[in-house]
Amino acid sequence: MKKPLLAIGISLALSVPLAAQAGPKEDFQEVYSKAQSTHQDAGTFQWTVTGDRLKAAKSAAGNGEYEKAIAMANEALKLAEESVAQRKQQKEVWRQVAIGN
Amino acid sequence: MASSIRVRAVENNGVTALKALVRHPMDSGFVKDSAGNVIPAHFIKVLTISHNGKNVFVANWGPAVSKDPFLECRFKGAKKGDELTISWIDNEGASDSTTATIA
Amino acid sequence: MLKAKVILVALGAALAVPQALAGATPEEDRKETVEYFKQMFPDVPFEEFVNGQYALNDDRRKQWESMQDFPPYEFAVAEGQEMFETPFANGKTYASCFENGGIGIRQNYPYFDTEKNEVITLELAINRCRESNGEEPLKWKKGAIASISAYMASTSQGKPINIKVPDDPDALAAYQDGKEFYYSRRGQLNFSCASCHVQNPGKWIRADFLSPTLGQPSNFPVHRSKWGELGTLHRRFAGCNNNVRADPLPAQSEEYRNLEYFLTYMSNGLPVVGPATRP
Amino acid sequence: MTDQRRRGFLKGMLGVGVAGFALGSGIVPLRVEAATAPDGSDWPEKAFKTPGVDETIAELYGMEANESDQITMDLPTIAQNGAVVPVSVETTLPNVTGIALLVAKNPNALAAYFDIPEGTLPFVSNRLKMAETTDVVAVVISDGKAYKATQNVKVTVGGCGG
Numbered sequence: 226m227k228k229p230l231l232a233i234g235i236s237l238a239l240s241v242p243l244a245a246q247a248g249p250k251e252d253f254q255e256v257y258s259k260a261q262s263t264h265q266d267a268g269t270f271q272w273t274v275t276g277d278r279l280k281a282a283k284s285a286a287g288n289g290e291y292e293k294a295i296a297m298a299n300e301a302l303k304l305a306e307e308s309v310a311q312r313k314q315q316k317e318v319w320r321q322v323a324i325g326n
Numbered sequence: 327m328a329s330s331i332r333v334r335a336v337e338n339n340g341v342t343a344l345k346a347l348v349r350h351p352m353d354s355g356f357v358k359d360s361a362g363n364v365i366p367a368h369f370i371k372v373l374t375i376s377h378n379g380k381n382v383f384v385a386n387w388g389p390a391v392s393k394d395p396f397l398e399c400r401f402k403g404a405k406k407g408d409e410l411t412i413s414w415i416d417n418e419g420a421s422d423s424t425t426a427t428i429a
Numbered sequence: 430m431l432k433a434k435v436i437l438v439a440l441g442a443a444l445a446v447p448q449a450l451a452g453a454t455p456e457e458d459r460k461e462t463v464e465y466f467k468q469m470f471p472d473v474p475f476e477e478f479v480n481g482q483y484a485l486n487d488d489r490r491k492q493w494e495s496m497q498d499f500p501p502y503e504f505a506v507a508e509g510q511e512m513f514e515t516p517f518a519n520g521k522t523y524a525s526c527f528e529n530g531g532i533g534i535r536q537n538y539p540y541f542d543t544e545k546n547e548v549i550t551l552e553l554a555i556n557r558c559r560e561s562n563g564e565e566p567l568k569w570k571k572g573a574i575a576s577i578s579a580y581m582a583s584t585s586q587g588k589p590i591n592i593k594v595p596d597d598p599d600a601l602a603a604y605q606d607g608k609e610f611y612y613s614r615r616g617q618l619n620f621s622c623a624s625c626h627v628q629n630p631g632k633w634i635r636a637d638f639l640s641p642t643l644g645q646p647s648n649f650p651v652h653r654s655k656w657g658e659l660g661t662l663h664r665r666f667a668g669c670n671n672n673v674r675a676d677p678l679p680a681q682s683e684e685y686r687n688l689e690y691f692l693t694y695m696s697n698g699l700p701v702v703g704p705a706t707r708p
Numbered sequence: 709m710t711d712q713r714r715r716g717f718l719k720g721m722l723g724v725g726v727a728g729f730a731l732g733s734g735i736v737p738l739r740v741e742a743a744t745a746p747d748g749s750d751w752p753e754k755a756f757k758t759p760g761v762d763e764t765i766a767e768l769y770g771m772e773a774n775e776s777d778q779i780t781m782d783l784p785t786i787a788q789n790g791a792v793v794p795v796s797v798e799t800t801l802p803n804v805t806g807i808a809l810l811v812a813k814n815p816n817a818l819a820a821y822f823d824i825p826e827g828t829l830p831f832v833s834n835r836l837k838m839a840e841t842t843d844v845v846a847v848v849i850s851d852g853k854a855y856k857a858t859q860n861v862k863v864t865v866g867g868c869g870g
Contacts, residue, residue, distance in 0.1 A: 319613045372747075
């Protein structure tokens, strides 16, 4: 009984600017597409775990479990952001550890 | 089709050292394929090495022998130029046999 | 200067490099790399680096030596030879696509094709040969292509690796690109190729014993016990990337070809010993 | 089914008993019978499907094995991959007629056993699969009695996975 309520609570807290009239499906699509485009932005630095979360999010959404789908998409977004940061950082620092620069 | 058996046998001071490698999956029956189905056990049960019509070595193998099994053994009584016959049969009744000359 | 830097790199310290040093030539990179590993493993003779972990660990070396008695890839090499010698539908063979009929040439791959402006690996050349003779390309990572490549390597055993970076900005860019890939951290675990194979060879990472950069490509294709079959270098790249939770790139993608170009250049002068066995 | 045990036991005894009898009576010893391609009918199904080392030795040879320091085993301390672990056995025990290799922690302990006819040296080398860190036991039948030696091998990457 309590669990779904809690999940909704979390997903509400996580879904960023929430238009009052938007339903969970729209919320999901917004986070999901943002996660997906961030994942693309990682280029050759994509993480396997991001892809796993995106897949899980999509399949949850397909089953109508939007709380779970949104939670997964948010995790994917966070991981994708880290991978993009890694890409940008490595561009700068890789030479520092390379032999014979 | 190339033989499933590769053999090297060398005689030295009256002792023949034989090394053989056999192409066989040796499926244990404990492994699942990517679809999650158990791959049935498929393995060589018996491999014999004979010289002049007499077995000089008999290996009884189970599914815990590695894929493409390897065997090394040593025996007396053969000389350079002699022929050896190596044969195997697996748990599905498939078999193969080859001859090798002692170097 | 070199020594101080080597120590710092070994410690994994972030080292600010004077801009003046940037833009070293591939040959300078290679010499410095050789020197680095000589200092790290003073007791290992240069040619021994091709044996990777087996040059560094006695227990593993013994297991490897016993595998060398009758290596499990023998069947695949024989099949590779058969395929190599079997004519295509048009009557031509692989030999028609390669210098010296494809025999004893592994040490020259990969090379930079200045007309096509790209790195040509041996596997790429094999599949292009097929396509130019009206055959379907083979899958990249294992099976027939690995067997053919293994046979071709076996005819080149002992020949020193001889990779050239021609005086061409695109060739140099491909080399630099491969080098950047090797030293860039990737994946959720934040590891670069170098994190393991430059900074920590000779150490264990869980059940795996890490080999040094030098000599790595000399062995391919390799028969891994884990695979139970032969696989190409790009299959291994993909496996390494996956291990650190980085999405692998496609085999024979430009990135992996450039990586192979850099990595093989580092092993110049070491003999071809492929195919080989690994855990 | 009980036949299996007897056959295993007989095999162990064969070198001494039957060969001795055959020589005395002028009958061609069984061991020198014309070799034919194996048909697998002698393969001891039950021994290969028994978990546990002692149980398997009993099933295969119908007796217990005593420890012997005259058996030398050569196998790695840490297997680089459990799928392919090289194992060699050699012994200075006399009149050896059989050698068996058992992997204690495998689902079924018996990995392989070998008939050693007269004139064949008591030595064998092959490669085995091991699921996890385990004792490997070599059993040698010498003068009709069973002897064994044990060595542990650490397996960090199991040989039974995909």
